[in-house]
Amino acid sequence: MSISAFVIPVLLILLLLYAWRKKVNAYGAFANGAKGAFDLCLEIFPFLVTIFVVVELFSTSGLADYLANFLAPALNFVGIPTELTQLILIRPFSGSASLTLVEEIFTKYGADSYISRCASVIMGSSETVFYVSTVYFSQTKTKRLAYAIPVALLCTFVGAIFSCLICRII
Amino acid sequence: MRKIWFVIMLASLVLICITDPENSVNALMKAGESAVILSIKLMGIYAIWLGILGIVDETKLSDKMASLLSPVIDFLFGREIDPVTKNYLAMNLSTNILGMGNACTPMGIKAMQGLDKLNPSTTASTAMIMLLVINATSIQILPTTIIGLRVAYGSTTSSDIIIPSIIATTITTVLGVILVKLFAKVKFKDKNNSKNKQITLNIPSKQKTSPHLFSKLFKRTNKTQTLNNSPISTTEILTNKSNLTVTSTKKFKNKRLFSYIKILFIKNRNSNQKFKMVTTSIKNKGGQNNVH
Numbered sequence: 001m002s003i004s005a006f007v008i009p010v011l012l013i014l015l016l017l018y019a020w021r022k023k024v025n026a027y028g029a030f031a032n033g034a035k036g037a038f039d040l041c042l043e044i045f046p047f048l049v050t051i052f053v054v055v056e057l058f059s060t061s062g063l064a065d066y067l068a069n070f071l072a073p074a075l076n077f078v079g080i081p082t083e084l085t086q087l088i089l090i091r092p093f094s095g096s097a098s099l100t101l102v103e104e105i106f107t108k109y110g111a112d113s114y115i116s117r118c119a120s121v122i123m124g125s126s127e128t129v130f131y132v133s134t135v136y137f138s139q140t141k142t143k144r145l146a147y148a149i150p151v152a153l154l155c156t157f158v159g160a161i162f163s164c165l166i167c168r169i170i
Numbered sequence: 171m172r173k174i175w176f177v178i179m180l181a182s183l184v185l186i187c188i189t190d191p192e193n194s195v196n197a198l199m200k201a202g203e204s205a206v207i208l209s210i211k212l213m214g215i216y217a218i219w220l221g222i223l224g225i226v227d228e229t230k231l232s233d234k235m236a237s238l239l240s241p242v243i244d245f246l247f248g249r250e251i252d253p254v255t256k257n258y259l260a261m262n263l264s265t266n267i268l269g270m271g272n273a274c275t276p277m278g279i280k281a282m283q284g285l286d287k288l289n290p291s292t293t294a295s296t297a298m299i300m301l302l303v304i305n306a307t308s309i310q311i312l313p314t315t316i317i318g319l320r321v322a323y324g325s326t327t328s329s330d331i332i333i334p335s336i337i338a339t340t341i342t343t344v345l346g347v348i349l350v351k352l353f354a355k356v357k358f359k360d361k362n363n364s365k366n367k368q369i370t371l372n373i374p375s376k377q378k379t380s381p382h383l384f385s386k387l388f389k390r391t392n393k394t395q396t397l398n399n400s401p402i403s404t405t406e407i408l409t410n411k412s413n414l415t416v417t418s419t420k421k422f423k424n425k426r427l428f429s430y431i432k433i434l435f436i437k438n439r440n441s442n443q444k445f446k447m448v449t450t451s452i453k454n455k456g457g458q459n460n461v462h
Contacts, residue, residue: 007268007312015225024228033224037217040276041209049205054175056201057182062189096208102319111325117334120320124313124335125342129306132275133171136302137294139279140286145171148299151349152306159307159342166334 047138051131055094064089079164083115087122088160092129092153099123114167121163126156212272219273223261232257239263246304246347247285247297255284259301266304267311278305296354303346310339 019026058064068085075085091098102119109115129152133145186194226232239260247259258281265274282301289295313335320328
């Protein structure tokens with residue numbers, strides 16, 4: 001924690017000093033860059049809504065629970081504890097929803113338990129695949145993602161298996 | 171994406187009708203609300219990072235990073251990438267590695283737009299898929315959020331997940347890169363077997379080949395391409411002192427192309443030369459250069 005907290009501010013200090021040496025107007029450059037944020041957000045907003053609707057319905061309808069129950073034995077077989085099935089299902093869709101799940105796991109099993117460590121590693125080594133792909137491709141003319149999502153999901157899944165495996169060893 | 175979205179949406183709605191119909195509209199509105207809240211939050215976050223990126227751009231630091239990461243970018247995304255996109259790719263990769271999840275998104279979007287411009291079709295190109303997979307598998311050194319969360323929940327060894335995370339994330343990223351490369355290769359091979367042909371013209375070594383002539387040839391052959399109803403330039407002409415290699419990545423009648431080039435060549439040189447024509451199927455040349 002102590003080192004990681006320094007990374008970003010130190011990098012920024014270096015950047016500012018570099019800008020100063022290069023006689024670059026950092027103020028103007030920052031403002032100019034930040035200008036793009038508004039449009040960017042406006043443009044990705046519809047895609048955010050699309051993904052949020054499906055995540056919300058997925059969890060409130062109970063479909064996520066059903067699927068989790070259904071998949072639990074299979075996931076258990078490859079070494080993923082049953083307690084984590086729902087996390088693995090939600091993780092590709094939404095970062096905040098999966099963080100909530102992780103918090104639940106922490107309170108239920110204690111932050112230092114095996115389950116919690118697995119959950120942490122899964123969170124730390126994966127990304128919200130659907131969210132990322134929606135947002136990244138939102139500004140392109142691309143209509144078909146070919147094999148992008150299957151590959152990304154497979155990697156996430158393999159990552160989860162390895163996360164549990166590594167946690168068991170270490 | 172479309173299919174997955176549709177299926178999950180439909181299944182959830184059907185299920186919600188059975189189990190909890192009163193809650194359905196509620197859930198929909200809640201989703202909209204949280205999307206608004208998130209996008210406003212994101213606007214702030216993106217503004218900060220894009221601002222910082224502005225400084226990085228202005229100081230030409232991004233060019234330096236791009237040239238530093240150039241071998242990596244060439245390997246992952248192919249060589250035919252314009253410098254601006256390359257800069258964004260470099261920034262995206264480095265922020266990814268540093269674990270600044272929110273910083274890499276705006277840069278990733280811009281890099282993706284750049285790659286999109288290079289991609290003539292509406293199907294994602296290999297480079298675009300590569301960018302997505304790398305971001306979706308997040309090469310990350312410090313999972314700061316989760317460490318903070320562990321501390322908040324009373325973990326005494328909060329940072330012991332760092333090494334497992336690095337191992338797991340390295341495995342997923344490497345796996346992702348390999349898979350994308352493999353897919354690209356398979357796709358390319360399929361095209362090869364049916365369509366791709368390469369013609370080599372062996373020019374007698376006495377004749378020195380002038381770049382000017384070849385640039386002329388290049389333009390002309392591109393014209394024949396458009397006559398063949400392919401809007402994309404798919405012919406590539408490489409030369410060294412004695413060889414002229416014409417690579418066509420689409421269905422193309424070799425003889426026609428060859429004779430056309432020959433005629434042009436003779437016209438330009440005003441001489442009668444003998445050409446040797448060698449036609450070969452292209453063996454995979456490093457994949458990404460020729461993949462669409």
